[in-house]
Amino acid sequence: MNHTINPFKLYNGTLLHLVPHEPDNGYQFYVSDDGKIGDVTAGLRIAPNGVETIVPGTFTTTKNCKNPANAHRKQRYLTFHDAFGHHKDILVSHAVYRAWVGPIDKPCIDHKNGITTDNRYQNLEPVSYAENARRTGILNGLRLTGINPADLPFSVLDEYLKPQNQSDPHSLSARECSRHCEL
Numbered sequence: 001m002n003h004t005i006n007p008f009k010l011y012n013g014t015l016l017h018l019v020p021h022e023p024d025n026g027y028q029f030y031v032s033d034d035g036k037i038g039d040v041t042a043g044l045r046i047a048p049n050g051v052e053t054i055v056p057g058t059f060t061t062t063k064n065c066k067n068p069a070n071a072h073r074k075q076r077y078l079t080f081h082d083a084f085g086h087h088k089d090i091l092v093s094h095a096v097y098r099a100w101v102g103p104i105d106k107p108c109i110d111h112k113n114g115i116t117t118d119n120r121y122q123n124l125e126p127v128s129y130a131e132n133a134r135r136t137g138i139l140n141g142l143r144l145t146g147i148n149p150a151d152l153p154f155s156v157l158d159e160y161l162k163p164q165n166q167s168d169p170h171s172l173s174a175r176e177c178s179r180h181c182e183l
Contacts, residue, residue, distance in 0.1 A: 017099040031099050035092040035119030043078045097124045108132040112157045113150045114139040
């Protein structure tokens with residue numbers, strides 16, 4: 001099958017971008033820049049015959065969670081289906097990052113503001129397992145001081161999450177953070 005794939009598609013007023021995936025089974029799979037089409041976490045799947053299908057994100061259970069010890073953290077997945085009935089699951093955060101930013105060169109995708117359902121590409125960053133754990137500790141420390149990381153702009157979150165702030169994760173004052181939260 002040799003056809004030109006358009007990397008962008010407009011669907012109901014939402015600009016979608018193609019998710020590169022392997023192997024190429026003839027399907028095209030698109031996501032928006034926040035992982036949503038309308039108010040449903042979803043992707044747009046276009047079959048080789050041109051049929052468009054909204055593929056909703058599904059929550060994993062203990063049975064199909066890759067790490068059953070973490071099943072309580074139910075992740076959102078999008079599923080690719082091929083013509084033979086086989087399927088491949090991909091995290092929405094990974095799909096959005098791969099479509100809008102590029103290849104993922106590290107094992108984890110970190111949600112900068114700590115909200116795992118906030119899949120805007122600006123909130124996603126590939127990190128190592130150790131870095132992901134360090135950042136989680138910093139965000140939990142902020143919550144303990146009464147600061148909600150979700151209320152901070154990405155520029156302030158980036159300052160908190162820098163590796164040089166590892167010894168002093170609260171290098172920005174609470175007053176400075178509260179000033180950003182009021183914006």
